[in-house]
Amino acid sequence: MNSTDDKSSRPQEGFESEFENLxxxxxxxxxxxxxxxGRIVKITDDSVVVDIGxxxxxxxxxxxxxxxxxxxxxxxxxxxxxxxxxxxxxxxxVVLSKARADQLKVWDDIIESGDRxxxxxxxxxxxxxxxxxxxxxxxxxxxPSSQVDLKPVKDPSSLIGKSFKFLVIKYNRRKDNVIxxxxxxxxxxxxxxxxxxxxxxxxxxxxxxxxxNITDYGAFVDLGGVDGLVHxxxxxxxxxxHPSQVLKIGExxxxxxxKFDRAENxxxxxxxxxxxxxxxxxxxxxxxGAKVRGRVVNITDYGAFVEIEDGLEGLVHISEMAWTxxxxxSQKLKVGDTVEVMVLDMDAEAKRLSMxxxxxxxxxxxxxxxxxxxxxxxxxxxxNITDFGMFVGVEEGIDGLVHISxxxxxxxxxxxxxxxxxxxxxAVVLSIDKDSHRFSLSTKLLEKNPWHDVAERYKPGMIVxxxxxxxxxxGAFVEIEEGLEGLVHVSELSRGRQKGRAVTAGDIVEVEIxxxxxxxxxxxxxxxxxxxASAGAESDGAPGQREDTAGTPAVHDGQPAGHAGPQGAPEGxxxx
Numbered sequence: 001m002n003s004t005d006d007k008s009s010r011p012q013e014g015f016e017s018e019f020e021n022l023x024x025x026x027x028x029x030x031x032x033x034x035x036x037x038g039r040i041v042k043i044t045d046d047s048v049v050v051d052i053g054x055x056x057x058x059x060x061x062x063x064x065x066x067x068x069x070x071x072x073x074x075x076x077x078x079x080x081x082x083x084x085x086x087x088x089x090x091x092x093x094v095v096l097s098k099a100r101a102d103q104l105k106v107w108d109d110i111i112e113s114g115d116r117x118x119x120x121x122x123x124x125x126x127x128x129x130x131x132x133x134x135x136x137x138x139x140x141x142x143x144p145s146s147q148v149d150l151k152p153v154k155d156p157s158s159l160i161g162k163s164f165k166f167l168v169i170k171y172n173r174r175k176d177n178v179i180x181x182x183x184x185x186x187x188x189x190x191x192x193x194x195x196x197x198x199x200x201x202x203x204x205x206x207x208x209x210x211x212x213n214i215t216d217y218g219a220f221v222d223l224g225g226v227d228g229l230v231h232x233x234x235x236x237x238x239x240x241x242h243p244s245q246v247l248k249i250g251e252x253x254x255x256x257x258x259k260f261d262r263a264e265n266x267x268x269x270x271x272x273x274x275x276x277x278x279x280x281x282x283x284x285x286x287x288x289g290a291k292v293r294g295r296v297v298n299i300t301d302y303g304a305f306v307e308i309e310d311g312l313e314g315l316v317h318i319s320e321m322a323w324t325x326x327x328x329x330s331q332k333l334k335v336g337d338t339v340e341v342m343v344l345d346m347d348a349e350a351k352r353l354s355m356x357x358x359x360x361x362x363x364x365x366x367x368x369x370x371x372x373x374x375x376x377x378x379x380x381x382x383x384n385i386t387d388f389g390m391f392v393g394v395e396e397g398i399d400g401l402v403h404i405s406x407x408x409x410x411x412x413x414x415x416x417x418x419x420x421x422x423x424x425x426x427a428v429v430l431s432i433d434k435d436s437h438r439f440s441l442s443t444k445l446l447e448k449n450p451w452h453d454v455a456e457r458y459k460p461g462m463i464v465x466x467x468x469x470x471x472x473x474x475g476a477f478v479e480i481e482e483g484l485e486g487l488v489h490v491s492e493l494s495r496g497r498q499k500g501r502a503v504t505a506g507d508i509v510e511v512e513i514x515x516x517x518x519x520x521x522x523x524x525x526x527x528x529x530x531x532x533a534s535a536g537a538e539s540d541g542a543p544g545q546r547e548d549t550a551g552t553p554a555v556h557d558g559q560p561a562g563h564a565g566p567q568g569a570p571e572g573x574x575x576x
Contacts, residue, residue, distance in 0.1 A: 102137065
């Protein structure tokens with residue numbers, strides 16, 4: 001029974017053994033740590049199942065396939081390369097890694113770049129001390145600052161996130177260290193381009209270039225691996241104080257080869273020479289009196305330069321900017337303004353063009369004379385006060401002058417005695433001279449003229465009371481009414497008193513009218529005669545009226561004391 005069972009089982013065992021051998025023969029011979037290819041057969045929530053032709057399927061963590069959008073970057077059926085990390089885990093699956101497989105492939109590229117100058121693509125991801133970190137397909141490489149570009153980078157942050165071509169200049173796989181360079185690639189390209197450019201350059205040719213750098217004396221232009229200099233004098237047919245007024249870095253321009261020294265590899269370029277000299281036809285195009293439009297390109301203390309066409313500019317002097325006075329051209333214009341101007345003078349040979357801005361605007365002085373005839377009244381605010389008078393703003397930009405002699409009938413040394421800056425005043429128009437732009441006003445004409453009918457009000461021999469307003473070597477000035485002042489000559493001050501000590505400023509005195517001259521506005525007065533009359537009356541036995549009324553002397557047909565303008569001195573004496 002048993003022997004029969006044993007015999008019947010032997011053919012079955014042989015069949016299974018043969019089948020197993022055939023199955024194993026169809027499987028790959030794999031070892032841990034090698035790269036294998038497989039096909040994705042299933043994607044779960046956390047894994048990707050891959051058939052690599054082994055007895056069991058392999059598993060790769062899903063996270064290794066997640067793209068930038070957060071979704072798996074693969075699908076069932078895709079063929080991929082993976083690294084066999086382990087032949088069998090606890091569940092019987094082969095453990096695979098897509099990330100490590102990619103890393104191994106990248107390292108192959110890195111080694112090839114370092115050994116055979118293979119160019120790699122990379123993205124600058126971070127700025128650090130001394131350079132940048134570059135991502136090369138998951139491998140982090142270091143890019144020294146000196147290897148970023150042909151010239152120092154001014155703004156490192158501007159490179160973050162940008163992709164470039166790199167060469168590996170040093171690597172250590174064991175330490176995972178990689179150093180790359182972009183400058184090496186740029187230098188090679190520049191050298192090739194430089195050679196080609198130098199072969200094509202010839203004096204007189206017009207070529208394309210890019211402004212590379214700007215200095216005070218000119219601009220350097222990259223012609224293609226080789227630089228040339230456009231001197232300041234060759235930038236424009238017009239006046240230029242700095243190259244930045246004409247060019248900017250990075251700008252593409254056409255230039256003319258003026259001189260090429262092959263031995264020194266020095267190239268002189270011209271920018272203005274690529275255009276016709278506008279001064280050659282300026283005289284015919286811009287006649288004196290013509291109105292043209294232009295752009296303000298520069299402002300100085302003495303005026304503004306206006307460009308009316310490329311390379312052709314003229315000066316608008318500050319005196320030609322406005323019909324009214326301005327302190328600085330910036331009050332009227334600013335750089336970049338587009339304005340209309342009139343051609344005043346053209347000297348094409350000397351390349352000088354004078355223009356006017358005010359000539360294209362209405363002249364307010366033309367209407368001023370008819371608007372404000374002499375005798376009319378105006379109101380305005382005092383803009384400024386000087387020793388000789390005060391300026392009153394009548395209209396925008398137009399001031400009228402009230403001379404100190406026209407401020408008041410009173411005697412004043414400075415207008416600030418009666419007015420201050422910012423006061424609103426009324427005035428009478430005296431005259432307007434539109435040619436010299438003079439507007440004369442008077443504030444005293446709004447007051448009563450104390451000299452009107454003065455000869456009728458004051459007769460010689462009258463005794464009046466007044467206030468001493470000033471002293472001089474030749475006498476004393478006495479105000480006998482508001483704005484009306486006379487002179488007491490030194491000889492008429494007092495009997496028996498020393499010269500100059502008869503009275504003091506501010507004293508209230510009695511004076512006798514000696515003479516009145518309204519044409520010359522002079523009144524002669526005497527204190528001595530009043531004292532003599534008083535003394536004579538007392539010697540004749542008359543009552544002592546003066547003593548009884550001391551401090552308040554009697555006034556005959558006089559007026560209260562006040563303040564007045566300057567009066568004349570008696571004949572033979574100087575005026576105050």
